Amino acid sequence: MSLPSAVASPAAHDAYPDDLDPRVEALVKDLIGKVADKWTLIILEVLTEHGEQRFSRLGDLVGGISQKMLTQTLRQMERDGLLIRTIHPVIPPRVEYRLTELGLSLSEAFCGVWIWAAKHLEEVDRARQAFDERAKG
Amino acid sequence: MSLPSAVASPAAHDAYPDDLDPRVEALVKDLIGKVADKWTLIILEVLTEHGEQRFSRLGDLVGGISQKMLTQTLRQMERDGLLIRTIHPVIPPRVEYRLTELGLSLSEAFCGVWIWAAKHLEEVDRARQAFDERAKG
């Protein structure tokens, strides 16, 4: 996927696609709201990095997620077509999750955000300290 | 910002930066969790597209946000160094918000996600219908 090149306008406006239809825009915002969930992001990253995984391993790799939230988030992602759930009829049961093409494409779209977070971690931390200092003094 | 080129590995792993230190990884996940909030995303987009804005106009442009959430989200973003709040000492009071360089860089990182959402809106919708159909039948 190639991003539209930023033009030299006063405020870097045109990096975003202009969806003129306000109804479409509302839908996009709504979709963003669902898909930009913390756990969804992390699961996308884990599955991208480690490939297909079974339920419990996925939970370990994600870290700090309850079984309930893991199930819930995985269901929503499955419903949205981001991943496929495969049940192997063996004992003990074995369920594996893997990204679809759609899921992988979303993961790639989020890639820049992960890089941003890793890169600017300390800068954000400093900003917070400065803010808190000003608020306190 | 240029993304690292995806290498031809089995599952497109290496698009993500590998932060080996688990403590750093935890911090990154935490930061993602805060920054990937729905309202934060939309405010980033609005300020990127329309430039510096005052409080109420911002609320209108965002759409569907309560005054409380707007204030709250703006404060957090200011604390994180994503935007600057300028108070003009006039009557009636006039407060303007504009992105910092940091905020703009985050906005750019999210750009790909907006494009993804706009592009795959219908695909997600179809996936949901198919899923619901299977669940019902």
Added chain:
DNA sequence: CCGTATCCTGTCCGATACTG
């Protein structure tokens, strides 16, 4: 092992009213 069901607590978030 992979869930679902239940309970319970905290937090989100809108509505409303009030200040400078």
Added chain:
DNA sequence: CAGTATCGGACAGGATACGG
């Protein structure tokens, strides 16, 4: 205009127990 304060309903999300 741009907030702050407070209330209250809804829901997120953890802990636990149980079922297939």
